[in-house]
Amino acid sequence: MIRALVLVALAVALAGSLAPADEPKPLELPALKRVTRNETISVLDPATGKTVAKTVSVATPVQVQVAIDPKKTAIVVCDMWDDHWCKKASERCAELAKRAEPVLKACRAAGMTIVHCPSDTMAFYKDSPARKRSQDAPKADPPKAKDLPNPPLPIDDSDGGCDDEKPAKSFRAWTRQHAAITIDEKLDFVTDSGAEVYNVMKQKGITTLLVMGVHTNMCVLNRTFAIKQLVKWGVPTYLVRDLTDAMYNPKMKPFVAHAKGTDLVIEHIETYWCPTVDSKALPGGK
Numbered sequence: 001m002i003r004a005l006v007l008v009a010l011a012v013a014l015a016g017s018l019a020p021a022d023e024p025k026p027l028e029l030p031a032l033k034r035v036t037r038n039e040t041i042s043v044l045d046p047a048t049g050k051t052v053a054k055t056v057s058v059a060t061p062v063q064v065q066v067a068i069d070p071k072k073t074a075i076v077v078c079d080m081w082d083d084h085w086c087k088k089a090s091e092r093c094a095e096l097a098k099r100a101e102p103v104l105k106a107c108r109a110a111g112m113t114i115v116h117c118p119s120d121t122m123a124f125y126k127d128s129p130a131r132k133r134s135q136d137a138p139k140a141d142p143p144k145a146k147d148l149p150n151p152p153l154p155i156d157d158s159d160g161g162c163d164d165e166k167p168a169k170s171f172r173a174w175t176r177q178h179a180a181i182t183i184d185e186k187l188d189f190v191t192d193s194g195a196e197v198y199n200v201m202k203q204k205g206i207t208t209l210l211v212m213g214v215h216t217n218m219c220v221l222n223r224t225f226a227i228k229q230l231v232k233w234g235v236p237t238y239l240v241r242d243l244t245d246a247m248y249n250p251k252m253k254p255f256v257a258h259a260k261g262t263d264l265v266i267e268h269i270e271t272y273w274c275p276t277v278d279s280k281a282l283p284g285g286k
Helices: 002-022 087-109 129-136 194-204 227-232 258-272
Strands: 027-044 051-068 073-078 113-117 208-214 237-245
Touching (some): 027 237, 051 258, 073 194, 087 208, 087 237, 208 227, 227 237
Parallel strands (some): 073 113, 208 237
């Protein structure tokens, strides 16, 4: 009898010691969003020379804690190409790719799914197991997209957004994802289709998506696999704010430095589309 009780106790202790290794711990992430409120300010009326009250909308940053399950989380790597028609944009993307690689490696090891989305380059990956894995995911019908407001961006990118001294005419310079980012052919997915991303989500039970890559005011917001579409489908989505960049030329409104232009777009996303997180809070972040 005593021996049987000892054996039961050992079995319970052993099971308890194995459980944490079998189930990844939830990640607690500080996320940033912006809440709009109306505020009354005093302004000078140039027509009368008198001070009048004016109501303006102010976006206030709010930090919230979110818990994500690594096994139910995917990272979408948006258009981190090997080259770009805008040379400065290409240089910044190369630096982002180098910084993203250790984060992606650690997040993969923690149980997250990595979905590489280098648009317009699927021909390069036609024989890739990661590409075929995306194509083979069972078809899943996404929910009806929500009809959401689409406020204008805080920057003018109508010139293409290139900040080269002498910008080239836009052309498709990219052929693949940047080589600094590893594609694990046994685990990862490659696609440039929002429908295929949704299929992968349903196949793997993904409930949360993190988005990193370029360019925040263009592809990161507007691709079929990116922020606007995901939010319209009701998917909890977060932008990794320090692993992104914008296509913005400081010679265009609001006439601020390139980095400030990127910050303004990130604040726009936090206000109208989804919260953001910093890669330092993710596995592998520094």
